[in-house]
Structure formats: C-alpha cells, structure tokens
Amino acid sequence: MPFVAAEQPKCPKCGKSVYTAEERIAANAKWHKSCFKCGLCQKLLDSTNVTEHNGEIFCRHCYGRKFGPKGVGFGQGAGTLGMDVGEHLGNRTSEMTNTHHSTNF
Numbered sequence: 001m002p003f004v005a006a007e008q009p010k011c012p013k014c015g016k017s018v019y020t021a022e023e024r025i026a027a028n029a030k031w032h033k034s035c036f037k038c039g040l041c042q043k044l045l046d047s048t049n050v051t052e053h054n055g056e057i058f059c060r061h062c063y064g065r066k067f068g069p070k071g072v073g074f075g076q077g078a079g080t081l082g083m084d085v086g087e088h089l090g091n092r093t094s095e096m097t098n099t100h101h102s103t104n105f
C-alpha cells in the first residue's frame, strides 16, 4: 500500500496542495473548489459548465466568446447536408407508404 505524501497534486491557480475533499478536476489538473473559476469573468465553475483550453479553465460563455463554439471546424460541408439526406429519406419512405397512385385510375 503506497502512501506517497510527495504526490499531493497542486492547484494550477494558487500552487497549493489540493485535497480530495475540495478537489475539482479539469484540464488534467486538480483545482481547489474556490480556485475553480473562469479565467475571464472569475465566475465559480463546476464540472457541468467548465471548459478548458491550454490548461486554463473558462465558463462556457467566455469560452464561446474567446475561442468560438467548438474551437476548430467551421462547418465546412454543411451545405451538402440538406439535399443528400432529404433525397434519401424521401425516396425510400414515400415509395413504401404511397398507395394512392395505384388506386387513382
């Protein structure tokens, strides 16, 4: 049973040891509950609304403003989506469920 006291993780914000009772995990590091704040607006974060970038943490709002919705990818290829999917679905389903063209005449 190894009990290594030297392995105590340090909070990236204040540099002090983080104990399990107060830890928040993000960006491959452990943060104090009170240090777990957005780097821009200083809002307190939790695991549901934290986003990370280069080892820093931000709230979703600031992350979106600073880095964009995803950070990478600008929706290239989205223009082909509508036609492709519509054609496929329309062709298959209407052929099977349409009966009126045979009873019309």
Ligand SMILES: [Zn+2]
Residues within 6 Å of the ligand: 011, 012, 013, 014, 015, 016, 031, 032, 034, 035
């Ligand atoms: Zn701290």
Ligand SMILES: [Zn+2]
Residues within 6 Å of the ligand: 038, 039, 040, 041, 042, 043, 058, 059, 060, 061, 062, 063
């Ligand atoms: Zn923020």
